[in-house]
Amino acid sequence: PATDSPGTGSPATDGTAADSAVDSATAPLPRRTALLAVLALLVLALDVATKVAVVAELEGQRTLELLGGQLLIRVTRNPGAAFSFAEGATVLFTSVAIAVVVVIVRVSRRLHSRGWAVALGLLLGGATGNLVDRLLRSPGPGRGAVVDFIDFQVWPSFNVADSAIVVGGLLAVLLSFRGIEVDG
Secondary structure, three states: OOOEOOOOOOEOOOOOHHHHHHHHHHOOOOOOHHHHHHHHHHHHHHHHHHHHHHHHHHOOOOOEEEHHHOEEEEEEEEOOOHHHOOOOOHHHHHHHHHHHHHHHHHHHHHOOOHHHHHHHHHHHHHHHHHHHHHHHOOOOOOOOOEEEEEEOOOOOOEOHHHHHHHHHHHHHHHHHHOOOOOOO
8 A cells, every 4th residue: 555755645656657657747847937037138148249249340431242242230229119110119219129038037937848938938038139229229228229240132221130030030939839838
């Protein structure tokens, strides 16, 4: 007969493969918040570092031409949303970015899916990167213009944060279509 393990109040097991399978099937998946946080910090660091570098080296001075002139690296300031949409709504986009960060942090409490950790980490890092610009760049807090510098000339200029947001958003859509939940 099974007996209680000391201090646990649950029946003791005999260590068989069946017991092990039951334990692994009912054991909660590990939380993936560390993966989300590390990825978000990497995206943020890369975004800030590239923006600082291009502003210091190129703003108002020159344009770098790469890939035979197909890729331009030049500083532009975007007070609006992606692709310079709604340039007069900078304060609104600042508020939306703050809301996105808050929602992702709240969702992370129940995050057990590796795929969702990657998607949300990319979204969080990208949203935070552009939020830093909106809060710290001219003309002032909440109204700052986002630094864009990657220009393929067939698409509006963008930055590392924008790239992370697009990739994270596409991954989130894919995970949703596949029926994969945040909690794994």
